[in-house]
Amino acid sequence: MSQESEYSAGQIQVLEGLEAVQKRPAMYVGSTDARGLHHLVYEVVDNSIDEALAGYCDAIEVTLNDDDSVTIRDDGRGIPVDTHEEYDRPAVEVIMTVLHAGGKFDSKSYQVSGGLHGVGVSVVNALSKWLEVEIKRDGGVWRHRFDHGEPEGDIERVRDMEPGEETGTEITFWPNGGIFEATAFDYSTLRSRLRELAFLNPGVEIALRDERIENGESVVFEYQGGIREFVAYLNETRETLHDEVVYFEGDDEGVHVEVAIQATAGVQGSIHAFANNINTREGGTHLTGFKTALTRVINDYAAENGLLSDLDGTLKGEDIREGLTAVVSVKHPDPQFEGQTKTKLGNSEVRGIVEGAVHEELATYLEENPDTAKAIVSKAVEAAKARKAAKKAEELTRRKSALESTSLPGKLADCRKRNPADSELFVVEGDSAGGSAKQGRNPDFQAILPIRGKILNVEKHRLDRILENNEIRNLITAIGTGIGEEFEIDDARYHKIILFCDADVDGAHIRTLLLTFLYRHMTPLIEAGYVYAAQPPLYRIRYDGETHDAMTEAERERIVEDVCNGNPTQVQRFKGLGEMNPEQLWDATMDPENRILKRITIEDAAAADRMFSVLMGDAVEPRKQFIKEHAEQAEWIDI
Numbered sequence: 001m002s003q004e005s006e007y008s009a010g011q012i013q014v015l016e017g018l019e020a021v022q023k024r025p026a027m028y029v030g031s032t033d034a035r036g037l038h039h040l041v042y043e044v045v046d047n048s049i050d051e052a053l054a055g056y057c058d059a060i061e062v063t064l065n066d067d068d069s070v071t072i073r074d075d076g077r078g079i080p081v082d083t084h085e086e087y088d089r090p091a092v093e094v095i096m097t098v099l100h101a102g103g104k105f106d107s108k109s110y111q112v113s114g115g116l117h118g119v120g121v122s123v124v125n126a127l128s129k130w131l132e133v134e135i136k137r138d139g140g141v142w143r144h145r146f147d148h149g150e151p152e153g154d155i156e157r158v159r160d161m162e163p164g165e166e167t168g169t170e171i172t173f174w175p176n177g178g179i180f181e182a183t184a185f186d187y188s189t190l191r192s193r194l195r196e197l198a199f200l201n202p203g204v205e206i207a208l209r210d211e212r213i214e215n216g217e218s219v220v221f222e223y224q225g226g227i228r229e230f231v232a233y234l235n236e237t238r239e240t241l242h243d244e245v246v247y248f249e250g251d252d253e254g255v256h257v258e259v260a261i262q263a264t265a266g267v268q269g270s271i272h273a274f275a276n277n278i279n280t281r282e283g284g285t286h287l288t289g290f291k292t293a294l295t296r297v298i299n300d301y302a303a304e305n306g307l308l309s310d311l312d313g314t315l316k317g318e319d320i321r322e323g324l325t326a327v328v329s330v331k332h333p334d335p336q337f338e339g340q341t342k343t344k345l346g347n348s349e350v351r352g353i354v355e356g357a358v359h360e361e362l363a364t365y366l367e368e369n370p371d372t373a374k375a376i377v378s379k380a381v382e383a384a385k386a387r388k389a390a391k392k393a394e395e396l397t398r399r400k401s402a403l404e405s406t407s408l409p410g411k412l413a414d415c416r417k418r419n420p421a422d423s424e425l426f427v428v429e430g431d432s433a434g435g436s437a438k439q440g441r442n443p444d445f446q447a448i449l450p451i452r453g454k455i456l457n458v459e460k461h462r463l464d465r466i467l468e469n470n471e472i473r474n475l476i477t478a479i480g481t482g483i484g485e486e487f488e489i490d491d492a493r494y495h496k497i498i499l500f501c502d503a504d505v506d507g508a509h510i511r512t513l514l515l516t517f518l519y520r521h522m523t524p525l526i527e528a529g530y531v532y533a534a535q536p537p538l539y540r541i542r543y544d545g546e547t548h549d550a551m552t553e554a555e556r557e558r559i560v561e562d563v564c565n566g567n568p569t570q571v572q573r574f575k576g577l578g579e580m581n582p583e584q585l586w587d588a589t590m591d592p593e594n595r596i597l598k599r600i601t602i603e604d605a606a607a608a609d610r611m612f613s614v615l616m617g618d619a620v621e622p623r624k625q626f627i628k629e630h631a632e633q634a635e636w637i638d639i
């Protein structure tokens with residue numbers, strides 16, 4: 001019998017579906033880089049979270065196995081194993097092989113997933129070399145295995161369930177290395193998303209274990225307090241203005257709304273909005289509704305209690321949001337995701353629903369908690385006064401001229417090319433390294449902007465102070481986009497902005513200062529993928545007429561032992577960029593053929609937000625703790 005004739009019409013349809021996913025993986029998981037790879041795990045975890053939201057599952061466990069596979073286990077009802085009538089195959093096989101089949105089995109109250117998620121576990125199966133599923137259900141333990149998406153034999157009933165044994169699902173998959181550029185899962189990427197999911201789904205226990213190395217890390221998240229604890233966590237290193245996190249929830253037209261708020265003494269506000277557990281980084285109707293109601297409720301309260309007397313006028317939204325940390329989470333039965341990265345909530349009715357909930361619940365909360373209310377209002381009044389003082393002092397005109405000045409900074413050595421897509425800006429630490437970089441560069445497409453010493457810590461100052469800083473003004477004019485609300489990505493003068501800092505602690509600090517500024521005031525530049533960090537080598541080793549660069553101490557040892565047989569001709573240590581001559585700089589760090597650039601990405605806005613406030617804020621102890629916990633990443637900090 002030929003291969004084809006063994007397949008029924010239904011099965012051929014199945015194979016065509018999986019093939020479509022394998023041909024255009026990015027259409028289903030966003031990309032085939034590390035981001036897309038991690039989406040596979042999130043897709044399976046989302047299914048387990050759905051079980052939890054339906055009330056059937058309270059523990060989820062993700063294990064990174066030492067054969068590069070990953071296992072996701074839950075104690076839900078188990079994927080159904082009985083025969084699916086339409087396909088005449090076990091339901092689990094249909095769910096694993098038919099696109100979007102999962103949802104049809106169950107009328108779920110909320111499907112948590114959306115955007116790039118929500119494509120169904122069949123997509124994970126299609127993009128895996130192998131996938132194995134073990135189900136405890138209907139009194140038995142069942143196993144089924146798939147090879148590049150196709151069922152390998154029939155589902156097997158392995159044994160009976162023991163008395164008292166819990167039902168559940170365990171899925172293990174090996175991502176297909178022919179499809180994904182990288183197949184190694186990153187522990188800290190998964191940790192931060194799983195922590196976020198635990199905050200967003202109170203009571204669900206989510207564990208992560210790394211079994212790829214001996215004594216690997218592990219962590220368990222469970223937050224009974226939900227997004228209240230999320231806000232407390234984000235504010236851990238900030239000076240808070242009231243002890244209790246403001247929290248309320250509401251339900252309307254089948255939409256569940258939750259809000260948590262806490263004011264801080266800082267200037268950096270951060271509002272994180274989620275829809276069905278998706279971090280809606282591009283905002284949307286829930287965020288608009290929240291902001292509108294917040295401004296109105298705080299103004300009403302302030303006016304009624306005579307708190308605006310020494311302020312000429314009302315509070316603006318930006319005054320109220322200064323230093324305010326908030327998490328807004330909605331769960332919608334049919335979320336519509338829009339925007340470039342499908343992370344903007346589009347459902348128009350949500351705006352009014354959130355506005356209504358915040359209006360009612362926040363007003364009540366403030367009446368019942370006058371101390372908290374006064375703390376929030378007086379911070380906003382202080383911000384409004386500062387805003388007005390700045391305006392009076394014509395700071396705003398200065399700011400405008402600083403940003404709109406057409407003349408480029410004198411220190412900028414620009415490139416000849418005028419096409420931004422081909423142009424690169426090196427932001428170089430120190431004048432002497434700047435000088436070498438100017439001599440070493442290819443002036444056709446490489447521009448150099450030296451930055452002297454440590455730039456201002458933008459985490460601690462208001463915008464008017466930040467803009468008084470020369471180094472920052474130079475950076476803004478050189479990049480050309482403007483900042484904040486006036487930011488215009490199409491005005492970017494370079495599509496590669498390369499931070500060029502020493503490979504030591506000071507260099508890391510300056511890089512973090514620059515990144516903090518870019519993250520807080522030019523976020524879309526990072527989102528567009530225009531920001532990079534150059535990674536200058538620590539050592540250059542010569543042996544047998546060849547040179548080898550080592551980025552770390554361990555790499556130097558490896559090269560000396562393995563490449564030079566323990567007997568290198570020369571080992572040169574680069575102390576700083578300033579010590580490299582122009583030719584070495586070009587060779588090791590600027591030549592597109594040889595250099596190593598790291599693109600800066602924001603995988604997780606809330607994690608980045610917290611990281612910058614920990615690294616740049618006032619509190620010393622949490623910072624020490626953070627650095628200790630992240631010692632393995634000390635040489636490189638990811639946002």
Ligand code: 0RA
Nearest residue numbers: 047048051076077078079105106169
């Ligand atoms: C379809 C229907 C039901 C549950 C599931 C799928 C399910 C899928 C996954 C994926 C990972 N863990 C999961 N747990 C459950 C409902 C089954 C019923 O009605 O009993």
